[in-house]
Amino acid sequence: MTTDVSNTSPRRGTLIGLGVGPGDPELITVKALRLLRAAPVVAYFVAKGKTGNAFGIIASHLDAEQTRLPLVYPVTTEALPPPLRYEDVIAAFYDESAMLLRAHLDAGRDVAVICEGDPFFYGSYMYLHDRLCADYATEVVPGVCSMLGGAAMLGVPLVYRNQTLTVLSGVLPADELETRLESADAAVIMKLGRNFDKVRGVLRKLGLDKRARYIERATMAQQRIVPIDDVDPMASPYFSLLIVPGVKWQA
Template sequence: MTPKGTFHGVGLGPGDPDLLTVQAVKLVEAAGLLTYFAKKGRRGNARTIVDKWVPAGKPELPLWYPMTTETHFGEEIYITALKDFYERSVEAIADVLDMGKDVVLVCEGDPMFYGSFMHLYIRLKDRYPTKITPGVTGMAGCWAAAGLPMTWGDDQLSVLPGTLDEDELVRRLEATDAAVIMKLGSNFAKVRKAIERAGMLARATYVERGTMAGEVVTALADRDDGAAPYFSLILIPGEGRRP
């Protein structure tokens, strides 16, 4: 029997191609198949980040989402469409793994942190050898770009999705010392209002495209428009014990 290939989830870091790990670059170069998620008809952020490291002629398989922001992720039509998409993606990857070839799925940030990779991983990990190559998270890239020390002493850090309702965001912000708020998009105005209600607006920083071309770092108080792009988040540093 032909030995099965290994399924790799490879983190690409926050956006700067030079922030890939040495291991990530080696795996991309050696992959029997390079695969990545993207909006249908587009190249995708992960594929763009890794571009300089992909050898000419490398076999590729784009995994095009059937939908992204067209409907709320909690609606049945979204859940069904994404489940079918993940099942089809798994079988396409399994066909290559069965030939004994390694498949490398490249992921923005870290594969195990809000990553679509996880949906394929849980379906494949008991059928094939799997390996995770961690990446610098987007939030780490953004607080480095902003020069923000995030936690001091015994500060508690909370990572919150902007999809929570406003009152829940306020409750969680009031219960933490430092916070990272992700998944802004059309939730931006709601998130900003929740931060203001929690009394944290003065120390909140907005970062867009951290470590990438077009990087924006600004005080959240100076930004009050109604939406934010995909690569954006809000950082609220802690104020705990300092020597």
């Protein structure tokens, strides 16, 4: 559904948050593909010197007429030397990115911001949405998020019957992870990378390490499923997650 907040003329462009799925190019929705092909401007977040994971998923669908608008993150880690604060640097970056998009939207051009997985599930698109949705019509197209792609590739049902699913960030301190995992029926732990060793320690302490499953780059060509004990914590990539499936309920 499109949210239209503009009744001014000439027509302003629509901001589109476009989920492109977890990596397998066939996991993009029919709707996302249609809107992607029709968008005059395609924006995407990318780390300095990289192609961008989301962009890689959809690049072959673009034609030469479409404007590519890379939004290059100024930092790739939250650890910055004082007096720099990650929160300030990243907020300024989203402000500048929103201004770039405003220029296209004010000129009447729709802008599709492509987003790996789903735009509203830990997607950077949401920071542009928050800055722009009061001034422009928006449309958000949901995508297959990484935890669902991961569960499918692992072949593990996530939650049975009345179980609840807890989604956690590996960035949380160990004691908080422990408390939340203790009360979880089933859990997904995202944002591992350098947090992997800490998270594995908590799973071992709670005896969940035998139930938990680890997957890297789920649904992508380079996907790897590795037993938890064999994961090298120094080499665990950003695109990885852990799933603690709910205990099987025999119907």
